[in-house]
Amino acid sequence: MQTLFSGQTFLWEIHGNVKQFYSAIIKSIPCIINEISENEFIIHSTKNSVDGVTIPDFISRYFTLDIDTKLAFSEDFSRLYPELWQLLAPYFSLRIMRQDPFETMISFMCAQGIGMHLIRKQVTMLRQTYGENVSVSFLGNKIVLHHFPSPEKLAAADPALLSRCTNNNRIRARNIILAARSVAEGRVDLDALCNPALPLSELRSILCRNGGIGYKIADCIALFGLGRFDAFPIDTHVKQYLAEWFNSTTARRSLSQATYLALDREARTLLNPDLAGYAGHILFHCWRREVKGLRTF
DNA sequence: CCCCAGGCTTTTC
């Protein structure tokens, strides 16, 4: 086990919980993320490279270290919103990760009308119940990690058993199994959906053909799992900060599909359209933490 | 018992 990378203030998305020394596995790299303080972490692994790519290069891509997060905002953003710009300062080192598409798809299907704590619990239970075990030793301790389950594994799952992982929600369990079947049987080609030339609206409507996936979750899958940093998911928190920070009257309406699309357009006037979702995510966590007092990472 | 939580689906106008 060797140290491969150390960095500061990254966001650990849904499948991880560094606070409890929860260890995670990046696709195809058995590795451990160890938080050494609130703002620093270290990645350890038993491998040096993956598919000919050195681990540091892989990590750089995975954590999108090539992205300058300040460029995710419009050019005159700091001039128009100087106080907000100051509030955002500690959040520019926050990262969106290029996560596995299938894992992201299923994880965000768990994120509907439910608290963040329960969302993470569901994903953890899915890993523990259906994911392959991997044992590693770290600092003298043996640790058992769990891969995220494959599409085939979830496609064959018993709905009643799987619903224990979805907050006892049968409908969500059914949707997850159906989505896993679609991927396993090739009716949904996630690799093809990674094509950056695919228009966002088209990508969204393809994802929305699956039960349990609407605009918001489709945009989350695009943003976190398909590398589409232009996708701008709008949830209850985004709606709140658009109303509060940017005085959007649209954001005060109920979040219908029409409102969603209107807010999507509004956001692109405030942010760099190519990185709108990246900026949105920074705003999202700043809002939750600084304004609502929620701790999410 | 109320409302909220990183919404989606069905019904109704």
Add this chain to the structure above:
DNA sequence: GAAAAGCATGGG
């Protein structure tokens, strides 16, 4: 078509 109501579940 689009707005309104219904839905599902745990936690504060």
